[in-house]
Amino acid sequence: MNDENNEIKSKINIHWFPGHMTKAKRGMQDKLKMVDMVIELRDARIPYASRNPLIDELTQQKPRLIILTKTDKAEPNETNLWIQELQNEYTYIITLNILKDNVKKAILSASKVLMKEKIDRQIRKGMKPRAIRAMVCGVPNVGKSTLINRLANKKATITGDKPGVTRALQWVKMSSELELLDTPGVLWPKFEDEHVGMMLAVTGAINDKILPLDEIAYFALKYLKENYPERLIAHYGVELIDNNYKLFQSFGIKKGYMIRGNEVDMKRVIDTFMKEVRSDNFGKVTWEKTSEMPE
Ligand SMILES: Nc1nc2c(ncn2[C@@H]2O[C@H](COP(=O)(O)OP(=O)(O)OP(=O)(O)O)[C@@H](O)[C@H]2O)c(=O)[nH]1
Numbered sequence: 001m002n003d004e005n006n007e008i009k010s011k012i013n014i015h016w017f018p019g020h021m022t023k024a025k026r027g028m029q030d031k032l033k034m035v036d037m038v039i040e041l042r043d044a045r046i047p048y049a050s051r052n053p054l055i056d057e058l059t060q061q062k063p064r065l066i067i068l069t070k071t072d073k074a075e076p077n078e079t080n081l082w083i084q085e086l087q088n089e090y091t092y093i094i095t096l097n098i099l100k101d102n103v104k105k106a107i108l109s110a111s112k113v114l115m116k117e118k119i120d121r122q123i124r125k126g127m128k129p130r131a132i133r134a135m136v137c138g139v140p141n142v143g144k145s146t147l148i149n150r151l152a153n154k155k156a157t158i159t160g161d162k163p164g165v166t167r168a169l170q171w172v173k174m175s176s177e178l179e180l181l182d183t184p185g186v187l188w189p190k191f192e193d194e195h196v197g198m199m200l201a202v203t204g205a206i207n208d209k210i211l212p213l214d215e216i217a218y219f220a221l222k223y224l225k226e227n228y229p230e231r232l233i234a235h236y237g238v239e240l241i242d243n244n245y246k247l248f249q250s251f252g253i254k255k256g257y258m259i260r261g262n263e264v265d266m267k268r269v270i271d272t273f274m275k276e277v278r279s280d281n282f283g284k285v286t287w288e289k290t291s292e293m294p295e
Pocket residue numbers: 069070071072073096097098099138139140141142143144145146147158159160161162163164165166167183184185186
């Protein structure tokens with residue numbers, strides 16, 4: 001392992017399980033007794049790294065719907081391969097662009113399938129089926145609150161394009177059929193695998209304030225150069241030279257990010273590059289391919 005990776009690992013391990021996540025974990029544990037099922041969101045760009053072992057551990061006993069979100073930002077072919085892979089493990093898994101797709105229809109029909117036995121039992125007893133209560137969980141910034149707002153047709157919870165927006169658990173009623181519990185995005189206290197930390201950092205699930213952002217940017221640049229070189233060329237209009245420091249400098253020159261006359265403002269270059277990486281400036285990018293994942 002080189003020094004660069006050591007640096008990233010130590011910084012992530014020290015700071016990345018803030019107090020509100022410990023509280024959230026306890027809150028989720030408490031509320032689990034009250035919910036019928038769990039809706040777990042994972043990021044379609046990083047389906048392996050955004051699987052949260054803490055959620056696996058907490059929610060084992062509950063029926064679980066897995067949703068790969070942000071499919072508009074991931075490569076469709078890769079997403080299909082991931083679905084095939086994950087179908088071996090889970091009963092119900094769907095993909096959603098939460099901003100555009102018909103989320104109501106998708107969630108309601110999936111929930112009814114997962115809850116069928118319970119609903120049938122209530123009907124047999126002559127009862128009107130009670131609203132399904134679902135806990136929505138997943139890593140920070142994956143789209144939990146956005147999903148709930150779309151289901152409720154209103155801004156019932158706060159959303160934002162950064163991790164750690166939701167701080168407390170909150171019930172939101174969608175209809176007489178479905179009630180949802182929004183939860184703060186949680187990570188887990190220690191990354192066993194440094195690749196996972198890197199993936200979560202690249203896609204914006206970890207607060208930048210605790211990250212060595214330039215290391216993350218070098219990693220992202222390397223991956224994009226290897227996998228989507230033509231998109232980088234098209235976006236920046238520069239030749240892709242081997243030396244990544246010099247390449248970042250050439251991005252800065254192209255964008256006119258200069259300080260003190262003729263020096264490139266590297267901080268601005270890196271910050272802008274990471275913003276572009278996390279939006280769709282380089283097209284649809286899947287950061288984890290099924291073919292490269294451990295068994
Ligand atoms: N492109 C795209 N953006 C999405 C999608 N789902 C959510 N977003 C965006 O992702 C950002 C984070 O959404 P939130 O709903 O706040 O995420 P969260 O999971 O509640 O995050 P925390 O509360 O911080 O854990 C927002 O800017 C959303 O607009 C999606 O399917 N596609």
